[in-house]
Amino acid sequence: MTSSGIGIVGTGISGLTLALRLQQLGVEVTLYAEKTADELRAGRLPNTVARMRRAQEREEILGSVHGRLEGSLVSGARVHVGGTPPLEFRGTLADPFHAADFRVLLPALYDDYTARGGRVVPTPEPPGAREVDAWSAGHELMVVAAGRRSVAELFPRDGRRSPYDRPRRSLLAGLYTGVTLNGFFSYNVSPGAGEVFSLPMVAHGGMVTGILVEAIPGGPIEPATKLSYRENPGLFLHLLEKTLAEHAPRLAERIEPGAFDLLGPDDVLQGGVTPVVRRPFATLPSGRIALAIGDAWITNDPITGQGANLGSHCAWVTADAIAGGGPYDEEFARSLATEMWKVAGPVTDWTNAFLGTPPDHVLRLFGAAARDPFVADHFVNLFGDPVRAWALLGDPDAVDALLASRAGLLSEEGSPATGEV
Template sequence: MSIGIVGGGIAAVHLGLALRAADVDATIYVDRDYAEMAAGPLLNTVVHHSPTVARERQLGVAHWDAAEYGYARHHHSIGGPDPLRFTGDFTHPSCAVDHRLYLPALAEDYQTRGGTIHVRAIGPRDLSALAALHDLVVIASGRGSMSGLFERRARLSPFDRPQRRICAGLYTGITRPDVEGVGVSIVPGVGELLEIPLLSRHGRVTALLFENIPGTPPAALLDRPGGTAEFTRAVLDTLRTHHPATFERVDTSAFTLTDPRDLLQGGVIPAVRRDWFEIEDGVYALALGDAHVVVDPVNGQGANIAAYSAAVVAHYCGPDVVYDELFCREVARAREAVLVGASEWTNLTLAQHPRIERVLRAAARDPQLADRFTDNFDHPDRQWEVLATDRRAERFLRDDLRALNT
């Protein structure tokens, strides 16, 4: 039995590692080698929440101990006419490592364990050739010519354009808070900022992920060339005006991008796509990672649900498995709740739905509720169950109040 994996991100390498652990032959097809990736521009500013950290331990690739490099707190803030700040703690720590360090290290582990990597661009026209080589083809790349390979699920994909203008970069000159954690700043009508302690090739730095609503003044960050004095001034002005909880810890004389390559600007169109299709002769293409579900990074879920999905796929694979339509259906059913939950919750956040602010304001008054809300970043299906409707949110608040009074 042989499985081909198209793509080189976390979903691909986690799946490859898990398949090798199960003694399943696996080949990863990636369009550039990992040495080039390591020396290239910023890929993302992702955080790995504790379920992903636990999977890394299970796979034997926990090279960065979350107890040493991670954090276990969110510093929440809401701006606007009635600002507030509060903290919420995780049960287990999360960790953020630059994927230019992370992915090459895991790819090396995969090869050491007998996995194969081919550096070549794969497009839709190559699928027939892959189907002749493998019993299952997993598509874990949703970019370029592969972006429309799987049909969008219209009900779960309400947007036809990016909902945020994203400006992500790595910076020095920001003092870390007394208790390490991620800053989550929400400004109604303007957007959000995630402030992330991240391990990079420069050591420990601060990642700033601006999620700016199109048409607002902060969205103009994307119109300024990165690494220039003009860009730095614009970032500082945005922090000063909209995200004071971060700006208070900035040394303006030392604040700068760590490197011109450490900046990523653009936007994503959130989408949930069909899980599989038949290539030919009973060989199926199974969607994974960005080829399957794309979420805006505002809630920090993308890499985590990709790793989760890879673990589900690996669970159903084995030397004696029949990789047919029934297999694809079983995988789809098993991962649906978490993936759709993450997507729906993220889309609700992008809408800045008042239900979320109501829960946050209640959490600011109740540390136990704040911890539960924060810990649900580890469990997007649970968070969606809390936030899906007003009645569910009210029950969440009511149940937490009961627990507090018993």
């Protein structure tokens, strides 16, 4: 490895994980950052995400464990599927999730990187392809993990892997007080309307509840995602409470009368995500290679909660490949993209599938989970293993085989009682 090392653009979960891992492996790194750690702390809510066990394990290996407050680990999931009657079940997570506001987590990772001697080059304006190419002269390889201009200019959309050209959901994400914390992930499906998710999250100052509303455009939930909290806080909260009561009733039951509110006016995010897979690498005008990882490569809707986990995974695979040595040419980039797609492909297919109407075999799985705690546990633990998740959820025969095996076992043992939701 020469003294020039690796240049990384972006300070999201992918860029910072990659920088810390390369640093740990003895590879020289330069991080190109639009914001300082303090600016990240002071920004608007970027998302509401959970990191599953494998992402947490990577942070433990890095020695960068942050935000492990009491009550911050998510130990189970409660599922509600609307209908007449509704389906309800709960499952226990073998490996708890952890959810932290990225304005808490990312600055802490940033500080770890700089405290260990990491070099940061500020980029006052969003860089484009020209800047990335210019920086590449000082590095063996450029990795783009974030950036609006650079992503759009360097990595075109892969139409084969990008079935949608517009958002499939209208989103409302926020951090709320006045909701009783119970250590569970709440997963609510309202057919024809959308989905509502909630989980306990670490925020500045302690534990809050993160709520994500995913509304089908034109459906009954969409109005709640469009109102401005700043313009009319009372109406915003009233409509959200009404929406939760109808489409996420178990979550609504945990709202404390008169106490429900956003943590603050900057603790809300509204809009939509167009799912897209881009080309995973580019040949710069100089002839050098730039890799895309994280959101620069793949942007998925948050409906399956895999974004941060996929970003962490891809950063780790990329770091190990880089540490193995160059040349960092097109063959290297193509081989690395193939390796990353082994997880990214199932995540993308699963996420895109769940943006459509739930197929019959998934509804059969939900129905079985409401009757059988084993199936309930099996389903909720799929979120921690996306490859296994898609192998089951994408295959009607696999679901039917699982249900048939349980039906045979239960006929011998007697039907178990489901847990109270």
